[in-house]
Amino acid sequence: MTDKTLRVIGELMGSVPLAGSFAARRTGSAENLVIEVDGVGPIRFPVTPAQARRLCEIARPARYGLREQTLLDANVRDTWEVPRDRVTVDERQWRETLLPMLDILRAELGLGPDCELSAQLHSMLVYEPGQFFHRHQDSEKADGMIGTLVVTLPSAFTGGELVIEQQGTKVTDQGSPEELSFVAFYGDCQHEVLPVTNGYRITLTYNLMAKGRTGPEAAVFAMHPAVALLAEQLRAHFTTPTESSAWSSHGQPAKRPPHQLVYLLDHQYSQHGLGWDQLKGGDAARAGLMLAAADTAGYDISLALAEVVDSYDEDYTSWMMIYRQRWERVADEWKCVESADMEFDEDGEMVEPEPADPASLPVLSSLPLVPGSEDVGELRWSTITLTWLIDRSGAAGEPAVRAVLDEELCKGASESTLEPFASEIEGYTGNEGNTASFWYRRAAIIIRPRQ
Numbered sequence: 169m170t171d172k173t174l175r176v177i178g179e180l181m182g183s184v185p186l187a188g189s190f191a192a193r194r195t196g197s198a199e200n201l202v203i204e205v206d207g208v209g210p211i212r213f214p215v216t217p218a219q220a221r222r223l224c225e226i227a228r229p230a231r232y233g234l235r236e237q238t239l240l241d242a243n244v245r246d247t248w249e250v251p252r253d254r255v256t257v258d259e260r261q262w263r264e265t266l267l268p269m270l271d272i273l274r275a276e277l278g279l280g281p282d283c284e285l286s287a288q289l290h291s292m293l294v295y296e297p298g299q300f301f302h303r304h305q306d307s308e309k310a311d312g313m314i315g316t317l318v319v320t321l322p323s324a325f326t327g328g329e330l331v332i333e334q335q336g337t338k339v340t341d342q343g344s345p346e347e348l349s350f351v352a353f354y355g356d357c358q359h360e361v362l363p364v365t366n367g368y369r370i371t372l373t374y375n376l377m378a379k380g381r382t383g384p385e386a387a388v389f390a391m392h393p394a395v396a397l398l399a400e401q402l403r404a405h406f407t408t409p410t411e412s413s414a415w416s417s418h419g420q421p422a423k424r425p426p427h428q429l430v431y432l433l434d435h436q437y438s439q440h441g442l443g444w445d446q447l448k449g450g451d452a453a454r455a456g457l458m459l460a461a462a463d464t465a466g467y468d469i470s471l472a473l474a475e476v477v478d479s480y481d482e483d484y485t486s487w488m489m490i491y492r493q494r495w496e497r498v499a500d501e502w503k504c505v506e507s508a509d510m511e512f513d514e515d516g517e518m519v520e521p522e523p524a525d526p527a528s529l530p531v532l533s534s535l536p537l538v539p540g541s542e543d544v545g546e547l548r549w550s551t552i553t554l555t556w557l558i559d560r561s562g563a564a565g566e567p568a569v570r571a572v573l574d575e576e577l578c579k580g581a582s583e584s585t586l587e588p589f590a591s592e593i594e595g596y597t598g599n600e601g602n603t604a605s606f607w608y609r610r611a612a613i614i615i616r617p618r619q
Contacts, residue, residue, distance in 0.1 A: 188278020
């Protein structure tokens, strides 16, 4: 009964029309963009190869942030960055084009009319032939940052496409030889710049800030035809006893109604970036529908952050070589933070190995073993643990109940394709075969009966 109820809840939530996309693209005239770069002079449009080369001469290799550090690695990011203090934009004139464009992009991202977008200039970048930026995800650089705006200046170039991906869907922008190209996307989107093959790609990148967002309102969805059906399914979920995936003290499955409903959202959020007024795209619409249904059914509703761990059989590791490796996402790279080789005593028995010197551990642009590859076998187990909760009033803190059981989980109509933030490969241990585990961060809506 509960499996069917969870499926219907997922279908009803998936029926909410999405107000916008994870990325929005537009082109516009460059007549109001007046830029002067110290050491180069006024930038003319379209930007000529000669002027682009002059920009490269006064630029520096682009770096990226890692906590308090600033790193430089041309294997991850190979592009020129013009120092910010050398770039002067006539903001008064530029506002004539930028502000109306931001309002168009706001609507196409699915943000409501009470949301006001603003853009803070972060950098001026120049990609010459052969340069690129590997697939990565932007960090939150300021309070209220919801995403990134890339303005590609008019110039003739090939290659250098900006590719943004969310849940298996891609949006690609090639720029324009005659007009400005505007691309806005949410901060949790994976994106990359493919290698430029000819010419120069020149961009202004902005931190996209949002304020005045009202968040989802139950009243807006009160008359939605799915609300009554969703409320009915919520009541069925909380009143139908089912066999629990947690075992009782007697070693038998406990049969009882679920204590909560956990509905996974599509976008990723940090603890600082999660809130009723900070939901992105379709998450805000689905939260509004669930708010209305929870009110109708008489249940409490919260937002939450969760940590997901998926563990699989795997054929990648040679059991004679590797005992354990753990990889963690560090900025735009994967760093091996733990590695130990298999060791045996004089009798041939396996012993706990000594960990490797951290300074000798490798750093890669991608994981050595990725989810969905041919070396990853069947899913052994999956766990979800709640780590942060925000109630209806906005009060936040650690949840009293952290574990999420299978019968409490609603994944919706489609699986999210988020990238892991950590991975662990463990070789043959004598008791079980090779395993590969992946850690993810998810956001969710939590429904619980009122105390």
